[in-house]
Amino acid sequence: MSDITVSLQRASVSDMAGGAPRDYVELLKPRVMSLVVFTALAGVVAAPTHMHPIVGFAALLAIAIGAGASGALNMWYDRDIDAIMTRTRARPIPSGRIAPREALAFGLTLAAFAVFTLGVVANWLAAFLLAFTIAFYVVVYTMWLKRSTPQNIVIGGAAGALPPVVGWAAATGVVSVESLVLFAIIFFWTPPHFWALALFKSGDYGRAGVPMLPNVKGAPRTRLEIFLYTILLVPIGLLPYLIGFEGRAYGVIALGSGVFMLNLAWRVWRDTEGRASDRAAKQLFGYSILHLFLLFAVIVAEHGILQPLGLLS
Amino acid sequence: MSAIDRNPGSQGVVVLTAAQLKARRQRNIAIGLAVAFLCALFYAVTIAKLGPGVLQPPS
Numbered sequence: 001m002s003d004i005t006v007s008l009q010r011a012s013v014s015d016m017a018g019g020a021p022r023d024y025v026e027l028l029k030p031r032v033m034s035l036v037v038f039t040a041l042a043g044v045v046a047a048p049t050h051m052h053p054i055v056g057f058a059a060l061l062a063i064a065i066g067a068g069a070s071g072a073l074n075m076w077y078d079r080d081i082d083a084i085m086t087r088t089r090a091r092p093i094p095s096g097r098i099a100p101r102e103a104l105a106f107g108l109t110l111a112a113f114a115v116f117t118l119g120v121v122a123n124w125l126a127a128f129l130l131a132f133t134i135a136f137y138v139v140v141y142t143m144w145l146k147r148s149t150p151q152n153i154v155i156g157g158a159a160g161a162l163p164p165v166v167g168w169a170a171a172t173g174v175v176s177v178e179s180l181v182l183f184a185i186i187f188f189w190t191p192p193h194f195w196a197l198a199l200f201k202s203g204d205y206g207r208a209g210v211p212m213l214p215n216v217k218g219a220p221r222t223r224l225e226i227f228l229y230t231i232l233l234v235p236i237g238l239l240p241y242l243i244g245f246e247g248r249a250y251g252v253i254a255l256g257s258g259v260f261m262l263n264l265a266w267r268v269w270r271d272t273e274g275r276a277s278d279r280a281a282k283q284l285f286g287y288s289i290l291h292l293f294l295l296f297a298v299i300v301a302e303h304g305i306l307q308p309l310g311l312l313s
Numbered sequence: 314m315s316a317i318d319r320n321p322g323s324q325g326v327v328v329l330t331a332a333q334l335k336a337r338r339q340r341n342i343a344i345g346l347a348v349a350f351l352c353a354l355f356y357a358v359t360i361a362k363l364g365p366g367v368l369q370p371p372s
């Protein structure tokens with residue numbers, strides 16, 4: 001048997017990895033997808049128009065599939081570094097359950113389907129924004145910034161911040177100041193969230209050659225930037241109340257939760273040694289997820305439940 | 314992982330393992346369910362966007 005035949009046969013075998021449906025679901029990054037759906041839902045329900053529930057559901061499904069497609073394409077491109085990092089080495093591609101070209105085809109098909117569906121069921125501005133979000137996450141963040149600059153998650157964070165803008169555009173057909181405020185909340189939330197993770201996973205990122213801030217500029221600089229971004233995040237979190245599109249309950253919760261997160265960020269800045277340092281970073285990472293969830297949960301509750309019931313003006 | 318039939322007359326035909334056959338069957342079922350769900354969803358969206366008037370005959 002010639003070498004060429006052997007290599008062709010090896011290629012055929014690896015191309016036929018053929019995972020189970022749950023492997024494909026894992027390729028969509030369901031946890032990230034759930035956060036995207038939740039923030040997009042906030043954009044849909046906070047918009048000052050009524051969207052038919054079935055149309056709204058279909059629009060949210062398209063946004064969710066678009067987010068999943070981004071995750072699949074991200075895993076396809078990052079399969080080399082995913083195999084190195086402990087956090088990601090069990091993913092479907094590095095563990096051999098899905099072949100890279102299967103993941104690529106899956107991601108591209110879903111992305112095209114999601115954009116087309118959103119255009120048909122909602123409008124083409126929302127579809128364009130979804131296409132832009134997918135392209136930004138895959139091309140600008142994954143292929144370019146992630147491996148080239150410690151500001152990767154700052155600029156790349158725009159992709160994660162766009163879903164409420166897409167949701168708002170799906171409901172109204174426009175991009176408004178309110179939707180950009182929701183964008184700003186997620187955009188300024190992203191650096192402290194991911195840098196807190198990078199602080200206690202810096203070894204992983206370092207081995208994979210990903211230039212996260214702690215590996216490039218050092219932990220002290222990262223702690224300072226986490227603190228500074230969190231200082232900015234508190235007033236930005238209050239903007240929906242300050243510009244009058246959220247009620248007093250939102251203002252109180254945004255202020256209380258924001259100050260609590262700022263306190264955790266201050267501890268990250270203060271506790272620089274040993275276990276206390278890791279603990280502070282883990283606490284901030286965990287609480288940051290709850291903080292974002294709280295802000296958007298109040299928006300969904302005020303506009304999606306209390307207003308329709310007439311309990312809120 | 315699939316096995317390759319090394320019989321010289323088989324021209325390198327890929328033979329799927331039992332696990333791969335099971336995964337393929339599961340994928341087929343999942344795709345079938347997804348297509349059925351999407352058909353129902355697109356039908357419902359069409360009716361919703363056309364509005365209740367679509368069910369009334371023209372006068």
